[in-house]
Amino acid sequence: MSEMVQASIYLHGVLPLMEDLVEYDPPAARAIANQRLVIQFEVRDGPAAHLEILEGRMRHGTGRHNHPHIRLTFRTPEQLNRLFAGENVRPGIRKGFTRLAFLTKGFPVLSDRLGYYLEGEGKTQTGPESDLFQVRLGLRAMLGGMAAVANYDPSLADMAAASPTGTLLVRVLPDGPHGTWAKARQNGGHRFVATYMQPVAHANAVMEFGSLAVARRVIDGRLSAVVAIGTGEMRIQGLIPLIEKANVFLGRFSRIMGRR
Amino acid sequence: MADITSQSRSYQKSIDLFVRAAQVIPEGIYGHKNPAFLLPGACPYYAARAEGGHYWDVDGNEYVDFLCSYGPIILGHNHPEVEEAAARQAADGLCFNHPGAAMVQLAERLVALIPGMDWAVMAKNGSDVTTWAVRVAREHTGRALVVMVRGAYHGAHAWCSAYPGGVLPEERAGVLQIGWNRLDELERLVQEHRGEVAGVILTPYHHPTCSAQLMPADSFWPGVRALCDREGMVLILDDIRAGFRLGMQGSLPLIGVQPDLICHAKAMANGHPIAVALGSEALRAAAEAVFLSGTFWFTPVAMVAALTTLRILEQTDAVAHMARLGTRLGEGMQEGARAHGLRVTVSGPPALPYMTFDDDPDLYHMQVFCREMIARGVFLHPHHNWFICAAHTDADVDYALETAETAFELTRRELGG
Known part of the structure; x- marks a missing residue:
């Protein structure tokens, strides 16, 4: 698996989870309190994303921000990956020397708290609020990770090219979180993008979890999606070729995350 | 048909089996029979028995079978003459140290039946023979590349699989792709890779999943044949899906040119597992050089079943009957849809x-329509072409069209026109 794919997963599949984290977790919320900041992450000749912190909320964006306060440039994707893996890495800081305190004090708190919910004790918490939070994290990571893999995994480039253009809506019934994974035409080529909790005008295909409990069990790996589809606990409809391709990218994303 | 309509359908035994299967079989049901490719939760997953043009699932629901096991059933399920011949052979033994006489008889029969073909080899599944045919083309020409059509299905092997799992880039590197009917793309590819293309493998017409089937343009097959002749490339006809449903010469009259290699499987032994590759004399030396074998590829039961099936197809009006019923079904569906504003x-x-x-590129209408047909005992696949068999009757088609009246109306109500 290439370092570029992993870096893209971190930027588009993991970094967005910070938005949900600061809404749910008090220590994370405190870490960004009173901050007004845009942090740009970018890999040279590779993926870029940014986090915007304002009034106790955080917003993730793909690509480059026009006016970041801090710009972290990673010479290689491997350098970014090591940072996300918790190693002491010094990216090139091209802007924002006066705002570095947040990077050395606030950001590690966010990183630790996210790790707590993704891989630590927080992952096993149960109850309506925990279920909803874990499903939000899982759904968002899945959609962003699928887009990252589809855009950057060279071994799946043919599959990405062969995928029909269109939008796959993934939602949790009856009124749970939802998001999309879509292939769009761009500059004579194509680009895969993920959205989360945005309005969806038309979905070419739909994948539905029958309930929050089903979604939690699938995301935790306690219920196989194959079985859930077979039993009707998950439902798929619409443009089957789009769902088939999405399934390939999801499988690759899951294996990459499982190997970390 | 009253029995079918009155049934209250449950798929619970199918679902229970599937849950058990998922514990011990990857994906529960793998490949093209996976429920996700059908209508999960709204169709059976497991079959119990079949007779003629009908089958019963494990929950006891009966269906008019317009999928025919994805093609192999051509005379009807459990055809008495075919099964009697197969049973006689089975009584003599199933699997020997040597081939049986049936292998020679079947090869002779096929060579006599299909113009331009001088020899035949036998295997079990379509993938076996398409893959082998591609290797024969490479052996014959000493070239590496083969051209196929985007979205065409030639089997589950690495060189042509639509799925990347476990496939090395090298295994796909020898395959170039063109669009269906795109002779211009083929000419350009051959120009770009002059002297490197071993052959072209094509289905007689384009039958992708999830979209309309496309017949060949008048100039397509003659153009491909001419290009193969000019450039010394082998032309392979993958006639596995259509095959003898179109006639005793398979799709040859449809394409109007002579291929160098032809692959058949599916509907040649009425459900018994067998696949064949046929070739011209010019390809015999290459065929002899490409090793071909499989433990069960020489078992005679399926060969006897194939001989019997071919005889019945030839001696009856089965082919014309299937075409007539298929025409009635197709025309009736179009009329029925129109009547409901679809x-x-x-x-x-x-x-x-x-x-x-x-007006349904995303297949939502198709999925609702087929769900309602299946719920009323007419098994139509929403994503794969349908099959008529010789055991289907006018009453089956009548029932399907009556049911379609309801299904079209329910589709319109649920999704609009």
């Missing part, structure tokens, strides 16, 4: 029709 297109040869809703 527009559909029925594509492909009449014996292998597929219907698509004209």
Whole structure:
């Protein structure tokens, strides 16, 4: 698996989870309190994303921000990956020397708290609020990770090219979180993008979890999606070729995350 | 048909089996029979028995079978003459140290039946023979590349699989792709890779999943043949899906040119597992050089079943009957849709029709329509072409069209026109 794919997963599949984290977790919320900041992450000749912190909320964006306060440039994707893996890495800081305190004090708190919910004790918490939070994290990571893999995994480039253009809506019934994974035409080529909790005008295909409990069990790996589809606990409809391709990218994303 | 309509359908035994299967079988049901490719939760997953043009699932629900096991059933399930011949052979033994006489008889029969073909080899599944045919083309020409059509299905092997799992880039590197009917793309590819293309493998017409079937343009097959002749490339006809449903010479009359290699499987032994590759004399030396074998590839039961099936097809009006019923079904579907303000297109040869809703690129209408048909005992696949068999009757088609009246109306109500 290439370092570029992993870096893209971190930027588009993991970094967005910070938005949900600061809404749910008090220590994370405190870490960004009173901050007004845009942090740009970018890999040279590779993926870029940014986090915007304002009034106790955080917003993730793909690509480059026009006016970041801090710009972290990673010479290689491997350098970014090591940072996300918790190693002491010094990216090139091209802007924002006066705002570095947040990077050395606030950001590690966010990183630790996210790790707590993704891989630590927080992952096993149960109850309506925990279920909803874990499903939000899982759904968002899945959609962003699928887009990252589809855009950057060279071994799946043919599959990405062969995928029909269109939008796959993934939602949790009856009124749970939802998001999309879509292939769009761009500059004579194509680009895969993920959205989360945005309005969806038309979905070419739909994948539905029958309930929050089903979604939690699938995301935790306690219920196989194959079985859930077979039993009707998950439902798929619409443009089957789009769902088939999405399934390939999801499988690759899951294996990459499982190997970390 | 009253029995079918009165049934209250449950798929619970199918679902229970599937849950058990998922514990011990990857994906529960793998490949093209996976429920996700059908209508999960709204169709059976497991079959119990079949007779003629009908089958019963493990929950006891009966269906008019317009999928025919994805093609192999051509005379009807459990055909008495075929099964009697197969049983006689089975009584003599199933698997020997040597081939049986049936292998020679079947090769002779096929060579006599299909013009331009001088020899035949036998295997079990379509993938076995398409893959082998590609290797024969490479051996014959000493070239590496082969051209196929985007979205065409030639089997599950690495060189042509639509799925990347476990496939090395090197295994796909020898395959170039063109669009269906795109002779210009083929000419350009051959120009770009002059002297490197071993052959072209094509289905007689384009039958992708999830979209309308496309017949060949008048100039396509003659153009491909001419290009193969000019450039010394081998032309392979993958006639596995359509095959003898179109006639005793398979799709040869449809394509109007002579291929160098032809692959058959599916509907040649009425459900018994067998695949064949046939070739011209010019390819015999290459065929002898490409090792071909399989433990069960020489078992005679399926060969006897194939001989019997071919005889019945030839001696009866089965082919014309399937075409007539398929035409009735297709025309009736179009009329039924129109009556409910819906527009559909029925594509492909009449014996292998597929219907698509004209304003439904995402297949939502098709899925609701097929769900309602299946719920009323007419098994129509929403994503794969359908099959007519010789055991289907006018009453089966009548029932399907009556049911379609309801299904079209329910589709319109649920999704609009």
